[in-house]
Amino acid sequence: MKLHYTRGFIIYSKKMNEADLLLSYITEDYGKITCFANNARKSRKRFLGKLEPAMLTGIKFYEKPGMALDILYEADLIEDYKNLRKDVDIYLFLTKLTEISRILCQERDNNKNIFYLINNIFKGLDRIVTPPEDSRLRVSLNAVLLKYEIYFISNMLKLMGIYPNFSNCVGCSMDNLHNAFGFSLKKGGVVCKTCAEDKNGDFQYSEIKQLPVNFINLSDLMIESDLSIINKLNASEDILINCSAFLRDFLSFHTGKRLKSFEII
Numbered sequence: 001m002k003l004h005y006t007r008g009f010i011i012y013s014k015k016m017n018e019a020d021l022l023l024s025y026i027t028e029d030y031g032k033i034t035c036f037a038n039n040a041r042k043s044r045k046r047f048l049g050k051l052e053p054a055m056l057t058g059i060k061f062y063e064k065p066g067m068a069l070d071i072l073y074e075a076d077l078i079e080d081y082k083n084l085r086k087d088v089d090i091y092l093f094l095t096k097l098t099e100i101s102r103i104l105c106q107e108r109d110n111n112k113n114i115f116y117l118i119n120n121i122f123k124g125l126d127r128i129v130t131p132p133e134d135s136r137l138r139v140s141l142n143a144v145l146l147k148y149e150i151y152f153i154s155n156m157l158k159l160m161g162i163y164p165n166f167s168n169c170v171g172c173s174m175d176n177l178h179n180a181f182g183f184s185l186k187k188g189g190v191v192c193k194t195c196a197e198d199k200n201g202d203f204q205y206s207e208i209k210q211l212p213v214n215f216i217n218l219s220d221l222m223i224e225s226d227l228s229i230i231n232k233l234n235a236s237e238d239i240l241i242n243c244s245a246f247l248r249d250f251l252s253f254h255t256g257k258r259l260k261s262f263e264i265i
């Protein structure tokens, strides 16, 4: 058995038996890994308070040849992004981030930049001063969280090599489609007005999704910039909600899965 050490975030946790846990991590050196944590809920020294979501931990785990699951030996707290677990709206964003990571990332498909993307987002979110529950400032918090969401999803798609084709019409290859008419989920790209309206063409009108206003510019900006873009970018909450819904539909179609975290209200 080989003992490994890396840093990682929990993206999935499931109780097994009375005291054991099944845990999935996004790690810095091994991509997504899934570990069995024996007696995790009772072993205070090795695990207590170190198996929460949005915590950056250093983990030691055993790899057993021929076994699908690794075995978690020990976890150490490196950075406790505890503000993410204190606020209900930030926590809801966290459930989206972890579900998307779990669905998109393959086991042991290592891409360090995914780990750094998540770490940067957690650092940024941890610094947000959360307004009281009944305050009007909640509206602006939700707009900020939507920007984080669009930033995260757009960059994940780019890092996974599945960022949609927003530059050329998937019907006729026409380029410069900054004001594209719509988007074909089936073909994974934008559709110009002429192709969309061509009754003898490849597209059935009903399968073309309307792109939210400014979506392409917004998403392209997100993948070209660091996180500071979130504070610089002005967009109304309505537009951001539409952009989020479009990305949800794209992810659902691409993965063939329903995203349950988007259904929590």
Ligand SMILES: [Zn+2]
Residues within 6 Å of the ligand: 169, 170, 171, 172, 173, 174, 191, 192, 193, 194, 195, 196
């Ligand atoms: Zn076209």
